[in-house]
Amino acid sequence: MSGRVWRNWSRIESVTPARVAYPGSPDEVVREIAAARADGLRVKPIGAGHSFTGIAIAPGVQLDLRNLQGVVRVDQARNRVTLAAGTHLYRLPELLAPYGLALQNMGDIDAQTIAGATSTGTHGTGAAFGGLATQITGVTLATADGSLLVVDEEDNADLLDAARLGLGALGVLVDVTVQCVPAFKLHAVEKPEPLAAVLNAWEERATGPDHFEFYWFPHTTTALTKTNTRLPMDAPSAPLGSFKRWLDDDFMSNSLFSAVCGLGKAVPGLIPPINRLAQKLTNNREFTDVSTSVFTTKRDVRFREMEYALPREEVPDVLRALDRLINQNNWKISFPVEVRAAAPDDLWLSTAHGRDTGYVAIHRYYKEDPGLYFTYAEQIFRAHGGRPHWGKMHTQHAESLAASYPRFADFRAVRDKLDPQRVFANDYLDRVLGA
Ligand SMILES: Cc1cc2nc3c(=O)[nH]c(=O)nc-3n(C[C@H](O)[C@H](O)[C@H](O)COP(=O)(O)OP(=O)(O)OC[C@H]3O[C@@H](n4cnc5c(N)ncnc54)[C@H](O)[C@@H]3O)c2cc1C
Numbered sequence: 362m363s364g365r366v367w368r369n370w371s372r373i374e375s376v377t378p379a380r381v382a383y384p385g386s387p388d389e390v391v392r393e394i395a396a397a398r399a400d401g402l403r404v405k406p407i408g409a410g411h412s413f414t415g416i417a418i419a420p421g422v423q424l425d426l427r428n429l430q431g432v433v434r435v436d437q438a439r440n441r442v443t444l445a446a447g448t449h450l451y452r453l454p455e456l457l458a459p460y461g462l463a464l465q466n467m468g469d470i471d472a473q474t475i476a477g478a479t480s481t482g483t484h485g486t487g488a489a490f491g492g493l494a495t496q497i498t499g500v501t502l503a504t505a506d507g508s509l510l511v512v513d514e515e516d517n518a519d520l521l522d523a524a525r526l527g528l529g530a531l532g533v534l535v536d537v538t539v540q541c542v543p544a545f546k547l548h549a550v551e552k553p554e555p556l557a558a559v560l561n562a563w564e565e566r567a568t569g570p571d572h573f574e575f576y577w578f579p580h581t582t583t584a585l586t587k588t589n590t591r592l593p594m595d596a597p598s599a600p601l602g603s604f605k606r607w608l609d610d611d612f613m614s615n616s617l618f619s620a621v622c623g624l625g626k627a628v629p630g631l632i633p634p635i636n637r638l639a640q641k642l643t644n645n646r647e648f649t650d651v652s653t654s655v656f657t658t659k660r661d662v663r664f665r666e667m668e669y670a671l672p673r674e675e676v677p678d679v680l681r682a683l684d685r686l687i688n689q690n691n692w693k694i695s696f697p698v699e700v701r702a703a704a705p706d707d708l709w710l711s712t713a714h715g716r717d718t719g720y721v722a723i724h725r726y727y728k729e730d731p732g733l734y735f736t737y738a739e740q741i742f743r744a745h746g747g748r749p750h751w752g753k754m755h756t757q758h759a760e761s762l763a764a765s766y767p768r769f770a771d772f773r774a775v776r777d778k779l780d781p782q783r784v785f786a787n788d789y790l791d792r793v794l795g796a
Contacts, residue, residue, distance in 0.1 A: 362377055362378075362379055363377065363378050363379065363380055363381045363423075364377065365377065365378065365381055367407070367410070367419070367423065368410070369410040369411070369412060369413070369417065370409070370410050370411045370413075370472075370663065371413050371663055371664065371665050371666070371727055372663060372727055373413060373665060373727075373754075374413075374414070374415045374417075374418055376418045376419060376420055376423075378419045378420060378421065378422065378423035379402055379420065379421050379422065380397075380402070380421070380422045380423070381422075381423045381425055382422055382423070382424055382425070383425050383426075383427060383428050384424060384426070384428065384429060385428035385429065386429070387501065387503060387509055387535040387536070390424065390429075390503045390533050390535050391503050391507055391508075391509065393422060393424060394503055394505065394507065394533065394784065395507050396422075397421060397422040397784070398505070398782075398784060400422075402421035402422050403419075403420070403421035403422070403783070403784055403785065403786060403787065404419070404421060404422045404424060404533070404784055404785060405417065405418065405419030405421070405422070405423060405424065405529065405785065405787055406419075406423075406424040406425075406426055406446070406476065406529065406533045406534075407419060407423055407424065407425060407426070407477070408426070408447070408473055408474035408476055408477020408478070408480075409449065409472050409473050409474050409477060411470070411472055411473050411477070411752070412477070412481055412751075412752035412753070413665060413666050413667075413752060413753045413754050414751070414752060414753065414754060414755070414789055415787065415788060415789040416481065416528065416529065416751060416752060416787075416789045416790070417477070417529070418787050418788065418789065419787065420787070424533060426445075426446055426447025426474065426476070427447055428447070429445045429446055429447040429448075429535065430445050430447045430448045430449070430452065431444070431445050431448060431452075431456065432444060432445075432456050433445055433536050435460055436538075437460060439540075440460075440462055440540065440541045440542060440543070441498060441538050441539065441540055441541065442456075442457065442460065442462060442538070442539050442541055443499075443536050443537070443538040443539075444456075444475050444536060444537055444538075444539060445535070445536055446474065446475065446476035446533070446534040446535050446536055446537055447474050447475075447476065448474060448475050449471070449472065449473070449474055449475075450464075450467070450471035450472070450473050450474070450475065450478065450657075451471040451472065451657075453471070453653070454651070454653050457541060457544070458544075460541075461543055461544050461594075462541035462542065462543065462544060463541060463542060463543070463544040463545060463651075463652050463653065464493070464496065464539065464541060464542075464652075464653075465490060465496050465540070465541070465542045466484075466485045466486075466487055466490040466491075466492075466493075466496075466572070466656070467485050467493075467652070467653065467656035467657055468483050468484060468485045468493075468656070468657070469485070469656070469657060469658060469660075470657050470658065470659070470660055471653065471657040475493075475537050475539070476534040476537055478493050479493050479494045479497050479525055479526060479534075479537060480526065480527055480528055480529050480534070480751075481526075481528065481750070481751040481752035482494060482526050482708075482710070482711055482712050482713075482750065482751050482752070483752070484701070484703050484712075484713070484720065485572070485656060485701070485703075486572050486573060486574040486701035486702055486703065486720075487571055487572040487573075487702065487703065487704070488567050488568040488573075488673070488702040488703070488704060488717065489568075489571070489704050490571075490572070490703065490704055491703060491704045491705075491706040491711075491713065492526075492703055492706070492711060492712075492713060494525045494526040494706075494708055494711060495704075495706045495708065495711070496539055496540050496541075497525040497537055497538065497539060497540070498513060498514065498538050498539070498540050499511070499512060499513025499514070499521070499537075499538040500512050500513070500521075500524050500525055500534050500536065500537050500538070501534070501535045501536045502524055502531060502532040502533065502534055502535070502779075503532055503533040503534075503535050504531070504532040504779050504780070505532065505779065505780045505781075505782060505784040505785065509535065510532070510779075512524045512525075513538065520775060522707055522708045522709050522768075523708075523709050523710070523771070523772050523775045525537075525708065526708045526709070526710050526711055527710075528710065528751055528790060528793070528794070529785060529790070530776050530780065530785055530786070530790050530794060531775065531776060531779045531780060531785070532779060532780065532785060533785070543594065544594050544651065544652070545591050545592060545593060545594055545651075545652050546591075546592040546593070546594060546596050546598065546649055546650060546651055546652060546655075547571075547572070547589040547590065547591060547592065547649065547650065547651075547652050547655040547656070548589065548590045548592055548596075548647075548648075548649045549587065549588070549589050549646070549647065549648050549649070549650075549655050550586075550587075550588045550589075550645075550646075550647050551585065551586065551587045551588075551645065551646040551647070552585070552586060552645040552646075553583045553584070553585050553586075553645075554575075554583070554584050554586050555582060555583065555584070556577055556581075556582050556583055556584040556680075557582065559575055559584040559586060560584075560676075560677040560680055560681070561677070563676055563677050563719075564673070564674065566586075567673060567676075567702040567719065568702075570588045570589065570590060571589060571590050571591045572587075572588070572589035572590075572591075572656075573586070573587070573588050573589075573702065574586075574587050574699065574700060574701045574702075575587065575699075575700050576697040576698065576699050576700075577680065577697060577698045577700070578697045578698075579683075579684070579687050579692075579694040579697075579698065580632065580633035580687075580693075580694070585697075589655060589656075591652075592649065594651075596649065597649065598649055598650055598651075599647075599648050599649045599650075600648055600649070600650040600654065601646070601648045601650070623726075623728075626695075626726060626728055626729055629693035630693065632693035632694065632695045633693065635695070662726070663726075663727040664696055664724045664725060664726055664727050665724065665725050665726075665727055665731050665735075665754060666722055666723070666724045666753045666754060667722070667723050667731070667735050667738065667739060667742075667749070667750075667753055667754045667755055668699075668720055668721065668722035668723075668749070668750040668753045669720070669721055669722075669739070669742035669743075669747035669748065669749055669750070669755075670703075670712035670713055670718045670719075670720055670747060670748045670749075670750065671718065671719050671720070671721060671742065671745050671746060671747045672716055672717070672718070672719070672745070672746050673702060673716075673717040673718055673719040674717075674719075675719065675745040675746060675747075676700060676719035676721060678745065679721050679741060679742065679745050679747075680698070680700065680721065682741045682745075683698060683721075683723070683738060683741060686734075686737055686738065686741065687734075690733070690734075690737075692733075692734055694725070694734065695725075695726060695729075696723075696724035696725055696726060697724070698721060698722065698723055698724075699720075699721075699722040699724075700719065700720065700721055700722075701719070701720040701722075702717075702718065702719050702720070703718045703720065704717070704718075705717055705718065709766065709768035709769070709771060709772045710751070710766060710768075710769075710772055712748045712749070712750060712751070714748075714766060714767070714768070715767065720750075721742065721747075722750075722753070723735065723738050731754065735754060736756075739755060739756060743761075746765075748762075748765045748766070751793070757793065758792050758793060759792070759793060759794055759795040762793055772794075773794060773795065776794065783796070
């Protein structure tokens with residue numbers, strides 16, 4: 362045994378791998394796969410461990426890709442950048458700056474690796490924008506048979522919609538080519554609004570601006586909306602002052618919120634008044650900054666999360682059902698519900714496959730048992746046609762998921778071809794894809 366205990370960010374999952382390897386090149390990845398097979402061990406690459414599920418659990422050989430980072434090559438004519446698979450998203454502003462490029466859209470943090478994020482279908486918000494995997498135009502995959510397989514528009518193109526969102530089930534990504542866009546700024550407007558009005562106007566709100574999302578604190582009737590408009594890079598900046606950013610994003614969202622969650626766990630009856638106070642303390646904010654500074658924030662308070670992708674029009678009814686569920690059971694929920702939108706796409710296992718999508722995410726402080734809140738909320742999500750985020754908590758399995766994804770059988774056939782011996786399997790993949 363390696364003796365090294367690995368834990369994911371939310372501290373739900375842990376494992377002591379038999380061996381940990383740190384390959385520094387594609388050829389070393391191939392060698393590690395061959396060595397693992399010779400020892401009868403399975404292989405699993407890890408990213409930043411930010412998935413809430415056991416998708417990255419590696420009881421056999423854990424491939425830690427910290428030595429596989431950075432820019433591999435740039436196609437300036439097409440704004441495409443090939444990144445080593447272990448590159449963290451927070452490095453992209455520095456790596457892409459010399460080329461004047463940026464990611465088209467991002468989720469709400471940048472701790473993930475490019476390979477981990479695309480493999481689980483990580484997304485941001487914006488009804489006209491797909492998740493990160495839709496921005497991937499090609500990958501190089503180290504496969505179970507010891508080869509390096511290029512998958513892009515020219516080579517093995519029939520595998521592209523499986524390989525760029527592959528749950529880590531098809532092989533080890535050694536590099537990923539991203540379709541970037543010219544660097545841009547975002548004008549952000551953040552304000553509290555009546556939840557009922559936001560839900561009644563959900564379709565216009567989700568589809569009108571470039572990027573719209575909102576948070577709803579249970580036990581309140583207020584939505585904290587965030588509306589971001591894309592601007593060219595030469596638009597004047599009006600960033601948050603560093604004290605204001607610290608106060609809102611560090612102190613209010615992390616330090617104070619952590620203390621409040623601890624207090625709420627000890628005395629749950631305090632949660633509804635605390636949530637009402639938190640929503641009153643939330644100021645209107647308006648600022649303009651480079652895209653990465655607006656899309657992403659720091660998340661220091663650990664939590665557990667379930668997120669479902671829904672047909673977009675179902676979002677208002679789902680929110681109303683969650684409100685009824687919490688009230689009827691008299692639960693005290695300190696963490697907000699997050700609501701976002703994304704464009705339909707063609708990726709076989711994308712949660713936005715083939716439909717305009719609304720995302721609803723529920724959270725609980727990591728020291729609290731998500732318990733019946735997650736169980737019953739998941740029943741609501743499923744009743745409204747929901748598909749679970751691959752990196753967030755859920756209880757679905759291959760049979761129930763097959764009914765949600767028209768190309769599920771095709772994905773399994775590719776897996777059978779590329780990994781017949783299940784070198785890249787683990788318990789989570791056995792559950793969601795079958796053994
Ligand atoms: C605080 C927080 C905020 C989040 N915000 C968002 C958000 O806004 N939007 C959203 O959609 N999700 C969000 N997530 C979820 C997160 O983006 C995904 O779970 C993502 O997979 C994490 O990336 P990672 O690098 O940590 O990958 P890991 O969790 O380490 O791994 C995920 C999967 O990718 C596989 N993998 C990693 N590297 C490779 C490789 N080289 N080749 C093949 N497979 C590989 C792993 O084996 C595993 O199966 C958030 C999570 C947290 C904890």
